[in-house]
Amino acid sequence: MSERTDDFVTYDAAYVLGALSPEDRAAFEEHLRTCERCSRAVAELAGLPGLLSQATPEMIEAEPPPDRLLPALLHHVRRARLRRTLTTFGVAVAAAAAVLVAIFVPLAGTGTAGTAMTPLGAYPVQATAAVAAVSGGSRVDMSCSYRGASRSAGYLLVAIRKDGSEAELATWTATPDRDARISVGTNVPPEEIQALEIRTTSGEPLLRWHP
Amino acid sequence: MKEAAEDQLMRALHDDHAVALWSYALRLTGGDRARAEDVVQETLLRAWKHPRVLDQTQGSARAWLFTVARRIAIDDWRSAAHRSEVSTDTPPELAIPDDTDRALQGWLVAEALRELSVAHREVLMLCYFQGLSVADAAARLGISPGTVKSRTHYALRALKLALEEKGVTR
Numbered sequence: 001m002s003e004r005t006d007d008f009v010t011y012d013a014a015y016v017l018g019a020l021s022p023e024d025r026a027a028f029e030e031h032l033r034t035c036e037r038c039s040r041a042v043a044e045l046a047g048l049p050g051l052l053s054q055a056t057p058e059m060i061e062a063e064p065p066p067d068r069l070l071p072a073l074l075h076h077v078r079r080a081r082l083r084r085t086l087t088t089f090g091v092a093v094a095a096a097a098a099v100l101v102a103i104f105v106p107l108a109g110t111g112t113a114g115t116a117m118t119p120l121g122a123y124p125v126q127a128t129a130a131v132a133a134v135s136g137g138s139r140v141d142m143s144c145s146y147r148g149a150s151r152s153a154g155y156l157l158v159a160i161r162k163d164g165s166e167a168e169l170a171t172w173t174a175t176p177d178r179d180a181r182i183s184v185g186t187n188v189p190p191e192e193i194q195a196l197e198i199r200t201t202s203g204e205p206l207l208r209w210h211p
Numbered sequence: 212m213k214e215a216a217e218d219q220l221m222r223a224l225h226d227d228h229a230v231a232l233w234s235y236a237l238r239l240t241g242g243d244r245a246r247a248e249d250v251v252q253e254t255l256l257r258a259w260k261h262p263r264v265l266d267q268t269q270g271s272a273r274a275w276l277f278t279v280a281r282r283i284a285i286d287d288w289r290s291a292a293h294r295s296e297v298s299t300d301t302p303p304e305l306a307i308p309d310d311t312d313r314a315l316q317g318w319l320v321a322e323a324l325r326e327l328s329v330a331h332r333e334v335l336m337l338c339y340f341q342g343l344s345v346a347d348a349a350a351r352l353g354i355s356p357g358t359v360k361s362r363t364h365y366a367l368r369a370l371k372l373a374l375e376e377k378g379v380t381r
Contacts, residue, residue, distance in 0.1 A: 007357070007360075009364075010357075010360045010361040010363075010364040011360055011364075012364060012367075013360070013363035013364045013365075013366065013367040013368075014338065014345050014359070014360045014363045014364075016367070017335075017338045017339050017363060017367075018342075019338040019339075019343065019344050019345050019348065019359075019363065020344070020345060021344060021345065021346060024345070044371070045367050045368075045371070048367055048370060048371060049339065051316070051320050051374065051379065052320060052335070052339050052340075054316045054317040054320055055317045055318075055320035055321040055324065056317065056321075057336065057340050058234075059234065059317055059318060059320075059321035060321045060324050060325060060332075060336070060340075062230050062231070062233075062234045062321065063233070063234070064229075064230055064233070065229045065230060065232075065233035065248075065251060066233075066244075066248060069225065069229060069233075069248065069251065069252065070221075070222065070225050070229075072252060073221050073224075073225060073252060073255055073256065073259075074218055074221055074222075076252070076256055077217055077218060077221050077256075077259065080256075080260075081217060
């Protein structure tokens with residue numbers, strides 16, 4: 001029965017799964033005694049029912065995780081990235097006449113402080129700022145990011161007094177795609193501050209902030 | 212690492228493991244969906260911070276993830292019990308069954324099955340999980356018994372290959 005022998009080639013899987021009819025099963029086992037190829041095929045598949053037994057239909061038709069999972073994860077990724085860029089940014093703050101204290105605040109766990117500074121043109125720089133009263137003057141907190149700039153650039157943070165005079169608060173070198181966070185003290189009291197400006201070292205204003 | 216690459220890594224982690232982790236976490240938390248979500252999120256974030264654990268077979272990476280998830284669920288259980296000062300005679304270790312290995316293997320098998328074509332998966336669901344004979348499966352699917360045999364023949368081989376790719380060999 002050569003026709004039957006050809007059929008047997010596909011019996012191996014149904015055989016190990018226990019799905020063959022009693023007649024087919026008997027015939028196939030008879031065939032296995034003389035067919036090395038089919039015996040080898042059965043041996044290859046013999047471990048699979050044991051593996052299948054470890055899965056359940058519920059696992060195969062498992063409910064998907066909540067839709068909000070991925071957005072929440074990506075949000076965490078962005079926050080982790082922000083924290084990291086803040087802590088690795090190298091800033092060189094030059095001592096200026098009006099600067100009492102220039103420190104790099106501990107960055108862990110803090111978000112962006114203050115309100116957004118207004119861009120005065122299409123520059124690759126964004127910043128937020130806040131002014132708080134401290135004894136003897138003000139503390140100015142500024143967070144600044146640089147996106148898409150091709151090389152480092154020098155910047156100034158300037159306070160403009162109500163009478164129009166200016167106090168240079170800090171200078172630093174910005175590195176593309178890094179964020180800077182600066183906290184400086186000045187003897188200008190908050191009520192005297194008309195505006196803050198970020199300028200290039202050549203004096204061109206980029207961003208302005210009003211209390 | 213650039214922004215896009217980091218997002219991509221998290222997306223890949225989510226796509227590869229979230230379904231299995233979600234079901235596992237649901238079981239770890241006894242069906243508490245809010246806690247399960249925390250467990251999955253924390254687990255995937257840890258993996259994202261240690262991407263080298265992913266430089267191995269899917270099975271080994273999954274083993275790491277399941278172990279971490281179980282750890283987080285236990286710590287979470289402990290601190291929750293501590294906060295509400297629940298007194299219990301059951302040590303926390305017993306609150307969560309340690310069937311990590313078995314669950315892992317089962318999940319990899321389930322995923323290998325999901326990767327098969329519909330025709331292949333269907334015939335294995337009927338002939339193995341529902342225990343139908345070739346003749347009954349043929350009647351159910353409206354195909355000949357010979358076709359059921361040849362489909363199972365190819366389906367089991369495809370499954371074996373998919374399992375080998377996941378590092379499951381036995």
